[in-house]
Amino acid sequence: MTGLHPDTATPPAPTVAPPPWPPADASVVLKGVSKSFSGLVAVSDIFLALQPGVTALLGPNGAGKSTLLRLICGLARPSTGTVWVAGGNPRFDADVRARIGLVPQQDGVFESLTALETVELAARLSRLAEPRVEARRALALVELDPTMTRPVGTFSKGMRQRVKVAQALVHDPALLILDEPLNGLDPRQRHHLIELFAELGHSGRTVLVSSHVLEEVERFGSRVVVVAKGRLVAEGDYRQIRNLLNQQPHRIRVECDRPRAMAIGLMALEPVISCTVTDTGDRRLPPDRAPAGPLAAQADSTMSAPAVEVTTNDVAELRRALPVVAKRLDLTLSGVVPLDDDLESVFRYLVGGPPGGAQR
Amino acid sequence: MMLYRMLLGQQLTKARILLITGFSVLAIVLALSIGAQVDPANRIESVIGFLSVYGLGFMVPILCLLLASSTLGQLVEDETLVYLWLRPNPRWQLALASWAAAATIALPTTVLPLTAAAAIGTGSQAEAVGATALSMALAAVGYTGLFTLIGLVLRRALLWGLVYIFIWELFVARAGAGAARLSLNTYPHSVLARLTDIELPLAERSMTAALIVPPAVAAVSVALTAWWLDRTEVA
Numbered sequence: 001m002t003g004l005h006p007d008t009a010t011p012p013a014p015t016v017a018p019p020p021w022p023p024a025d026a027s028v029v030l031k032g033v034s035k036s037f038s039g040l041v042a043v044s045d046i047f048l049a050l051q052p053g054v055t056a057l058l059g060p061n062g063a064g065k066s067t068l069l070r071l072i073c074g075l076a077r078p079s080t081g082t083v084w085v086a087g088g089n090p091r092f093d094a095d096v097r098a099r100i101g102l103v104p105q106q107d108g109v110f111e112s113l114t115a116l117e118t119v120e121l122a123a124r125l126s127r128l129a130e131p132r133v134e135a136r137r138a139l140a141l142v143e144l145d146p147t148m149t150r151p152v153g154t155f156s157k158g159m160r161q162r163v164k165v166a167q168a169l170v171h172d173p174a175l176l177i178l179d180e181p182l183n184g185l186d187p188r189q190r191h192h193l194i195e196l197f198a199e200l201g202h203s204g205r206t207v208l209v210s211s212h213v214l215e216e217v218e219r220f221g222s223r224v225v226v227v228a229k230g231r232l233v234a235e236g237d238y239r240q241i242r243n244l245l246n247q248q249p250h251r252i253r254v255e256c257d258r259p260r261a262m263a264i265g266l267m268a269l270e271p272v273i274s275c276t277v278t279d280t281g282d283r284r285l286p287p288d289r290a291p292a293g294p295l296a297a298q299a300d301s302t303m304s305a306p307a308v309e310v311t312t313n314d315v316a317e318l319r320r321a322l323p324v325v326a327k328r329l330d331l332t333l334s335g336v337v338p339l340d341d342d343l344e345s346v347f348r349y350l351v352g353g354p355p356g357g358a359q360r
Numbered sequence: 361m362m363l364y365r366m367l368l369g370q371q372l373t374k375a376r377i378l379l380i381t382g383f384s385v386l387a388i389v390l391a392l393s394i395g396a397q398v399d400p401a402n403r404i405e406s407v408i409g410f411l412s413v414y415g416l417g418f419m420v421p422i423l424c425l426l427l428a429s430s431t432l433g434q435l436v437e438d439e440t441l442v443y444l445w446l447r448p449n450p451r452w453q454l455a456l457a458s459w460a461a462a463a464t465i466a467l468p469t470t471v472l473p474l475t476a477a478a479a480i481g482t483g484s485q486a487e488a489v490g491a492t493a494l495s496m497a498l499a500a501v502g503y504t505g506l507f508t509l510i511g512l513v514l515r516r517a518l519l520w521g522l523v524y525i526f527i528w529e530l531f532v533a534r535a536g537a538g539a540a541r542l543s544l545n546t547y548p549h550s551v552l553a554r555l556t557d558i559e560l561p562l563a564e565r566s567m568t569a570a571l572i573v574p575p576a577v578a579a580v581s582v583a584l585t586a587w588w589l590d591r592t593e594v595a
Contacts, residue, residue, distance in 0.1 A: 073446060075594040092590075094448035102446055106595065108439040112369050117362075124362050125447035167443060 022049035027175055027206040028072055033081035035067055042067040044230045046081070050208060054201035056217040057210040058343075059227040060351055065210045066105055068227060069179050072208070073102050085175060098126060101173030103164045103181045105210075111153030115139060116146045119166045126171035138170040139163075141196060143189070157184030165193065176200060178209045182216055194219050218343045228351040241350070242341040243315075248349045249273055252310045252318060255335035256326065259308040265325040271314035278309050305334060363444065363454065367431055367461035376426060383419045384473030390414065391481030404488050405558050407481035411492055412560050415474040416499055416548055417530060423470055424503035425521035428462035432585070433511030439595045446594075455508070455585035459578065462504040471496045491555030495548040498574040502544045505578030509585045512592070534561060541565075547573045 022029040026049035035043040043064040059065045070076040071083055074090030074097060083089065088096035110118055119138050123131035139146045142162040152163055161184050168176060178197065182190045197220060201207045208225075211217050217224065224241070226233040234241045242250075256262045263275035312318045319336065326333040339345075391407055398406045432454075435441040444454055471493055478485075478492035510524075511517040533543030540546050546562040550570035553563030565573070 070594075075442060075445070077593060094450070097446055098448035100446060102442065104439070104442050106439040106442075110366060110370075110440055110443070113366060117366075121362050121366055122443065122447065125444065125449050127448065 021047075023051055025051050027052060027086055028208070029082075029084045030071070031082050031084075033071055033078045033083060035064075035071060035076060036079045041230050043071065043227075046227075046232050048225060048232060048235065050206050050225075052201070052204045052206050053223060054198055054207040054209060054221045056220050056224045057208055057227065058212070058214070058217060058224050058347060059233075061212065063227045063351070064230040065227055066179055067230075069102075069177050069208070069210060072175075073097075073100055073177055098171065099174045101168035101171065101176045103161075103168045103176075103178045105179040105183075107157065107160060109152045109155075109160050109163060112151050114150065115144050115148055115152055115155075115159075115163045115166070118152055118163055119170050122167040123170045128171060134170050135166075138166040141169055142166045143192060158186060158189060161185055162189065162193075174205055176205055176207045178207065180210055180212070182211065182213070190216065214343050214347060224343070224346075226347065226350050233350045234346075238343050238346045239341050242346045249311045249313050250315045250341070251339040252312060252315065253278070253307050253335070253337040253339050254310055254322065254333070255305040255307040255337070257306060257332040257334070258329075259306045261329050262325065262331055263308045265329050265331075266308070266310055266318075266321075269318070269321050269325070271312045271317040271321075273311040273313060275311075276309045277307075279306050307335075309339065363449075364457040364460055367457055368464055370434060371427055371431070371461055371465045379426065380423060380469045383423060384469070387411075387414060387419060387473050387477040388480060391477035395481035395483065404482050404485055404556065407478060408488055408492070408552060408556050408558050409560065410481070411474060411478055412549055412552055415470070415477075415492070415496055416545055416552070418525075419474065420466075420470045420496055420499045420548075421503050421525045421529065421545070422522075424462070424466045424500055425507045425518065425525065427466050428459070428504040428507035429511030429517040429521055431458040431462045431508055431511060432589075433517050436512065436595075442594050445589065450586075451589040452582070452586040454589060455582045458512075458585065459505055459508045459582050462508055463501060463578075466500045466504050467497060470500050488556050491552050494555065495552040498551060498571070499545070499548040502547070502574030502577040505581035506544065509581040509588070512585055512588055537564070544574065544577055 028048070028050035030046050030048040033043060033046045033048075034041065046068065057065050057068065067076065071078055072085065072090070074083070074085070074092075077091060083091075085096050086099050090096045090100060110121070113121065116132075116135055116139065119135035120131050123134045123138075128134045136146045142165050144159065144162050144166060152160060155163065161181065165178075165181060168178070176197070181197075182193060185193065194216065197207050197209060201221065209217070209220055211220075222237045222239060224238045225235045226241075254262060254266070259277045259279065263277050266272045266275050310318065315338070322333060322336065325331075340349075390410060394406050394410050395403055432441070435444065474496045475489055475493040479489045482488040507517070507521055510521055514520050528539075529543050529545045533540045533546060540562055543562065547565055547570040549560050549563040550565035551567070552558075553560040554567050554570070
């Protein structure tokens with residue numbers, strides 16, 4: 001289900017009955033959950049249902065992401081509201097906790113144990129029949145050598161992080177909670193773990209990943225939950241969320257052979273707010289002076305196509321009008337590219353600018 | 361068992377080994393010195409008096425505090441408790457393993473050197489040696505339980521533990537009979553006094569109570585630790 005918090009935008013009036021909430025296949029359901037610490041509200045009135053697959057939890061630093069994850073795991077008690085995981089309460093139901101795997105944000109690990117001992121301890125506490133075998137399997141998943149005799153205390157941050165992921169995976173949990181799981185990892189390891197989490201999501205596990213690196217979040221998938229100032233701001237597919245942000249004009253790049261003429265033509269249209277010619281194409285060399293062979297490709301790659309950047313509050317209407325305008329003015333339309341339906345833009349609109357948290 | 365081994369492995373740091381060694385050597389040297397200096401007729405009384413103050417008043421509670429308060433306290437402080445808390449084990453297992461890990465180190469490192477000190481100081485007087493071993497063991501069992509709980513429940517557990525040892529046990533407990541009953545120290549003192557037939561301050565409990573209360577304190581503390589683990593919020 002895609003939606004915005006009522007404070008964020010007014011979604012169009014529904015024409016059909018809304019789907020039932022929580023969905024039948026939801027493995028995590030939070031109903032009216034709030035959490036305060038000494039009078040300070042960390043999380044406020046959250047209604048959230050998570051289904052199998054990967055969901056990214058986004059929000060600036062201090063937005064309440066970690067508190068929300070702790071509530072889901074049962075590590076913290078909600079001040080109000082209820083948390084249900086796999087039909088039970090994770091705070092008091094050991095069988096529910098057995099189905100959760102958590103990679104906490106903090107760096108702390110059992111410094112004196114080896115990687116194998118750390119993961120084997122987790123396996124034993126999870127009552128697995130063959131803890132050592134399972135520990136080796138989990139370490140292999142994160143590409144760590146189980147025969148290493150060094151204590152985890154001597155590991156680099158990236159290696160510790162992978163030990164934390166391995167202990168979370170060792171009992172093959174149905175719900176995997178990952179709080180900034182890619183911190184300290186090199187690009188290759190990041191790529192590997194992103195693929196691993198995506199694979200777990202595809203195989204029916206519910207994976208909730210908190211991250212403030214938006215580029216990584218986009219690679220996890222398109223389903224996001226956005227929190228800001230302790231409130232759930234939006235949830236669902238971020239592209240659909242963008243479409244619901246009606247009060248935020250859309251920016252579209254229209255590529256054509258004569259952008260000035262296109263800009264003039266578009267300004268006459270009702271849904272168009274402004275037009276900016278970003279590249280007239282004038283700098284391009286005439287065909288008789290243009291470089292040939294490999295140089296041509298190089299020159300093309302360094303020059304953007306002639307284009308006009310259009311701000312509109314009705315993308316659908318603009319898309320319908322564009323071919324009509326192009327035909328009327330005898331222009332050649334070569335591309336229409338949305339400029340702000342990426343995750344970063346959606347995030348910026350929802351929480352008010354690239355925050356101390358979110359980064360690319 | 362692996363949980364117990366892990367917690368046990370975290371107990372002995374270089375600083376703690378140095379402190380245990382220092383306390384142990386000092387106990388033996390002082391007992392030897394007292395035994396050598398005093399009149400043979402008063403030797404047992406003097407050495408037992410010294411062990412009641414040094415052993416039961418300082419060494420046992422301080423070493424137990426140091427070891428037991430950090431068992432779960434360290435996990436809370438470095439935020440690794442989450443790895444144990446989130447697993448589907450009963451809380452009492454973690455509480456019991458924590459107490460057992462602390463007691464495994466505290467018992468031999470307090471009982472053995474203090475018993476050796478009693479043997480050296482009294483010329484291996486059997487009653488004194490036996491009473492010392494039993495009273496120190498009872499104290500270690502009770503204190504490790506109590507301080508395991510305090511380590512989980514209180515921030516700056518070491519400080520609060522020292523306040524308890526020095527303010528409550530050494531001063532408040534001696535002020536009146538009611539307060540003395542709430543002092544853990546009074547029970548092993550009573551065992552030491554009754555088995556050696558020597559008068560000691562605070563030694564006013566019956567032998568039965570003195571034998572039962574310290575293990576009962578440990579058991580109740582373990583139960584409360586498990587209860588607290590169930591209700592605590594974990595970082």
